[in-house]
Amino acid sequence: MFHKEDLTHPQTVESAREILAGSILPIEDTESKTLYDAVGGILAEDVTAKVAQPPFQRSPLDGYALRGEDTKGASKKHPVRLRVIDHVMAGYVSGGNVTPGTAIRIMTGAPVPAGANAVLRQEDTDCGEETVEVYAELAPGSNIVPVGEDFQEGSLIARKGDVITSDLAGAIAAAGVSKIAVYRRPRVAVMTSGDELMDPGQPLLPGKIYNSNQTVLAGRLKEWKIVLSEVVSLKDEPESCAEQIRRAAKRSDLIITTGGVSVGQKDIMHDVWKILGAKRLFWRVGIKPGAPTLAFVFEDTLVIALSGNPFAALVNLELLAGPVLAKMAKDPRILPGKETAVVTRDFHGGGKVRRIVRAYVENGTVTLPLHKQLSGRLLAEEHTNCYADIPAELMDVPAGSQLTVWIPGRF
Amino acid sequence: MFHKEDLTHPQTVESAREILAGSILPIEDTESKTLYDAVGGILAEDVTAKVAQPPFQRSPLDGYALRGEDTKGASKKHPVRLRVIDHVMAGYVSGGNVTPGTAIRIMTGAPVPAGANAVLRQEDTDCGEETVEVYAELAPGSNIVPVGEDFQEGSLIARKGDVITSDLAGAIAAAGVSKIAVYRRPRVAVMTSGDELMDPGQPLLPGKIYNSNQTVLAGRLKEWKIVLSEVVSLKDEPESCAEQIRRAAKRSDLIITTGGVSVGQKDIMHDVWKILGAKRLFWRVGIKPGAPTLAFVFEDTLVIALSGNPFAALVNLELLAGPVLAKMAKDPRILPGKETAVVTRDFHGGGKVRRIVRAYVENGTVTLPLHKQLSGRLLAEEHTNCYADIPAELMDVPAGSQLTVWIPGRF
Numbered sequence: 001m002f003h004k005e006d007l008t009h010p011q012t013v014e015s016a017r018e019i020l021a022g023s024i025l026p027i028e029d030t031e032s033k034t035l036y037d038a039v040g041g042i043l044a045e046d047v048t049a050k051v052a053q054p055p056f057q058r059s060p061l062d063g064y065a066l067r068g069e070d071t072k073g074a075s076k077k078h079p080v081r082l083r084v085i086d087h088v089m090a091g092y093v094s095g096g097n098v099t100p101g102t103a104i105r106i107m108t109g110a111p112v113p114a115g116a117n118a119v120l121r122q123e124d125t126d127c128g129e130e131t132v133e134v135y136a137e138l139a140p141g142s143n144i145v146p147v148g149e150d151f152q153e154g155s156l157i158a159r160k161g162d163v164i165t166s167d168l169a170g171a172i173a174a175a176g177v178s179k180i181a182v183y184r185r186p187r188v189a190v191m192t193s194g195d196e197l198m199d200p201g202q203p204l205l206p207g208k209i210y211n212s213n214q215t216v217l218a219g220r221l222k223e224w225k226i227v228l229s230e231v232v233s234l235k236d237e238p239e240s241c242a243e244q245i246r247r248a249a250k251r252s253d254l255i256i257t258t259g260g261v262s263v264g265q266k267d268i269m270h271d272v273w274k275i276l277g278a279k280r281l282f283w284r285v286g287i288k289p290g291a292p293t294l295a296f297v298f299e300d301t302l303v304i305a306l307s308g309n310p311f312a313a314l315v316n317l318e319l320l321a322g323p324v325l326a327k328m329a330k331d332p333r334i335l336p337g338k339e340t341a342v343v344t345r346d347f348h349g350g351g352k353v354r355r356i357v358r359a360y361v362e363n364g365t366v367t368l369p370l371h372k373q374l375s376g377r378l379l380a381e382e383h384t385n386c387y388a389d390i391p392a393e394l395m396d397v398p399a400g401s402q403l404t405v406w407i408p409g410r411f
Numbered sequence: 412m413f414h415k416e417d418l419t420h421p422q423t424v425e426s427a428r429e430i431l432a433g434s435i436l437p438i439e440d441t442e443s444k445t446l447y448d449a450v451g452g453i454l455a456e457d458v459t460a461k462v463a464q465p466p467f468q469r470s471p472l473d474g475y476a477l478r479g480e481d482t483k484g485a486s487k488k489h490p491v492r493l494r495v496i497d498h499v500m501a502g503y504v505s506g507g508n509v510t511p512g513t514a515i516r517i518m519t520g521a522p523v524p525a526g527a528n529a530v531l532r533q534e535d536t537d538c539g540e541e542t543v544e545v546y547a548e549l550a551p552g553s554n555i556v557p558v559g560e561d562f563q564e565g566s567l568i569a570r571k572g573d574v575i576t577s578d579l580a581g582a583i584a585a586a587g588v589s590k591i592a593v594y595r596r597p598r599v600a601v602m603t604s605g606d607e608l609m610d611p612g613q614p615l616l617p618g619k620i621y622n623s624n625q626t627v628l629a630g631r632l633k634e635w636k637i638v639l640s641e642v643v644s645l646k647d648e649p650e651s652c653a654e655q656i657r658r659a660a661k662r663s664d665l666i667i668t669t670g671g672v673s674v675g676q677k678d679i680m681h682d683v684w685k686i687l688g689a690k691r692l693f694w695r696v697g698i699k700p701g702a703p704t705l706a707f708v709f710e711d712t713l714v715i716a717l718s719g720n721p722f723a724a725l726v727n728l729e730l731l732a733g734p735v736l737a738k739m740a741k742d743p744r745i746l747p748g749k750e751t752a753v754v755t756r757d758f759h760g761g762g763k764v765r766r767i768v769r770a771y772v773e774n775g776t777v778t779l780p781l782h783k784q785l786s787g788r789l790l791a792e793e794h795t796n797c798y799a800d801i802p803a804e805l806m807d808v809p810a811g812s813q814l815t816v817w818i819p820g821r822f
Contacts, residue, residue: 035611036642039630051615062675089677091607091647093618107675109607109719111618166630170721174623178612196502196520200446201589204462207504207522212585219450219577231447236502263533264473264518266500308501308520310581363774410821 010284041182050176052148065116068140193259259308341366421695452593461587463559476527479551604670670719752777
């Protein structure tokens with residue numbers, strides 16, 4: 001429970017983020033993965049090309065490899081006839097050598113044979129097999145894709161820290177690399193507390209509500225591609241909570257709890273960190289909702305204890321835990337985007353404390369909720385896609401003013 | 412291989428999409444999942460609330476449940492004293508009844524007891540246990556969250572077809588529902604062909620290139636949360652290709668192949684659909700790259716045979732296969748977004764055929780590549796995030812003109 005001596009000066013969101021970031025290290029463990037398994041992960045090494053792409057002078061079309069000089073004056077009316085000395089398809093190399101008066105039938109993707117300095121598209125010929133009639137002039141150098149046009153051997157294809165998209169994985173494959181090192185994703189335990197909570201699916205008893213925090217937090221972590229080391233409900237009892245955290249810390253990079261952080265008798269998290277002998281980092285952040293957020297470090301494992309209020313838990317997961325996980329996972333996608341937007345209509349829900357409300361941002365404008373949005377609300381009345389950040393002491397936000405908005409990261 | 416009788420009039424991208432969409436049905440199979448496992452999926456049923464949220468009149472703060480009338484004239488200087496007849500915490504119900512001159516100590520989230528019509532925050536009291544000194548006036552009705560403020564019992568929480576975000580899953584949990592039906596994701600086989608292809612990781616033989624299509628396609632399907640039924644390399648031999656497609660069709664909703672669709676001797680897909688006795692839907696689309704795209708249906712399974720050119724395969728996966736999978740999975744996130752944007756600088760890469768090039772779209776403007784971008788190119792020189800759609804016959808695209816751009820869907 002809360003004791004007077006637990007009181008500290010509240011952090012700002014920004015100072016809380018700094019303290020949290022300072023208490024953890026990026027995960028350096030890596031895993032070797034095949035390319036398409038690695039898609040979605042963060043690359044843990046620089047990747048250089050084992051070969052040039054293309055690795056040889058390549059024909060970009062179906063036609064005839066020849067000497068451009070031989071086509072001089074050729075037209076449909078006055079074709080030039082060349083002797084076809086070989087056929088070459090993609091994947092094969094012609095042993096032939098194109099000398100004056102000869103050509104080699106060539107297919108898209110095949111290497112341009114020795115002696116040839118241009119490839120004529122078959123539409124400009126009679127498609128002959130033994131000899132070919134050439135209907136068009138072609139300058140030397142035409143229709144030959146040079147070696148390394150896409151990239152040279154040894155060139156840097158992808159950097160340590162890159163997000164591995166399907167495009168990038170394709171380029172890595174083309175460069176001849178089949179396995180890459182990716183960073184291990186953070187393992188996070190989600191622990192919800194509160195005697196008022198019941199699991200959905202059970203009949204609701206008087207005074208109880210269904211536990212939605214567990215689903216919201218575990219779901220959001222899943223959207224962030226975080227590994228859930230455990231998802232459990234805690235009892236409102238300090239000793240057993242401490243024991244569960246002690247156990248979870250062994251296999252988690254971060255522990256996120258909800259509930260028990262306010263100033264009531266049942267606010268057991270104030271006892272839990274003491275029982276654990278943990279180092280408290282801060283308690284209280286100057287933000288509504290989510291003010292009572294508590295953070296402590298137990299044996300190198302950071303514990304972020306969020307308010308049990310569902311909207312508070314969600315906002316502070318995004319604004320406080322998100323940056324921690326972005327640093328741990330070296331994954332910028334987890335960081336909420338920050339933009340400045342012009343308010344579309346008057347809003348009258350500010351207060352003494354900095355406030356976060358759901359809002360809708362589009363093309364540099366932000367629409368705030370029509371009614372004062374209550375912090376416990378789960379379903380927004382209108383479609384929302386961001387959190388608007390309303391500074392302290394700003395009671396009314398008139399249309400036309402500028403606000404910071406936070407946009408949850410998407411993958 | 413290609414035969415003259417295989418020639419058909421090319422489809423537009425739009426007509427090809429219509430034909431493809433007409434050849435498949437949305438997947439109606441569903442799976443029952445726990446809420447956070449369901450996050451990221453598509454909801455296959457309407458979900459209504461089993462209970463109101465909150466299910467009772469709820470205290471939004473720590474304080475005292477009382478009759479607002481009793482606080483009349485109260486101030487720090489002239490406090491009103493009330494008798495505290497019970498304590499109630501979140502998760503519990505007080506048996507007490509607040510009558511004039513009494514109050515019940517109440518914690519955030521607890522049900523407001525009978526007789527009380529307001530909750531006074533503890534900061535405006537002496538926090539007394541047996542009796543409490545009230546320092547502020549409070550109007551009846553203050554600080555009581557009404558039953559069903561968030562949603563009423565029986566109200567619609569989520570609709571069939573909704574994308575299950577962590578937020579929505581949280582609302583479903585709060586509504587008392589623990590398991591939901593989600594649509595089964597499509598199962599797709601990726602089959603790349605071409606004698607020129609070698610798997611990355613092996614030493615590259617003369618005339619060969621590394622197979623990047625397999626990685627790009629399988630990776631993109633993974634980004635779309637599609638299940639890969641198989642990922643295999645085909646031999647450039649029609650009978651064995653037909654056999655592999657016949658086998659894959661048994662466990663795939665869609666088969667995507669690359670290569671073998673042009674007009675050369677090794678373009679075996681023209682033989683494959685005949686061997687299978689499949690129904691050809693179309694061959695050729697009026698688009699560069701990717702013109703030779705072929706589509707056929709074998710025993711109810713759609714096969715989209717893409718060009719082997721890596722950029723062509725990628726573009727047509729996005730523009731042709733994407734909409735098919737969006738319909739199959741009932742998942743709008745897979746559909747590429749379509750926007751109109753103003754060109755920032757002159758581009759000189761148009762031609763007789765409609766052309767797709769990588770580009771960068773931001774705030775309604777689109778930047779096209781500086782150099783004529785070759786279709787086989789895997790790595791864009793500049794950062795790109797969309798495909799610009801350059802109409803046929805438009806050789807030059809001057810700065811200031813408008814173009815359609817396609818934005819790959821993100822999850």
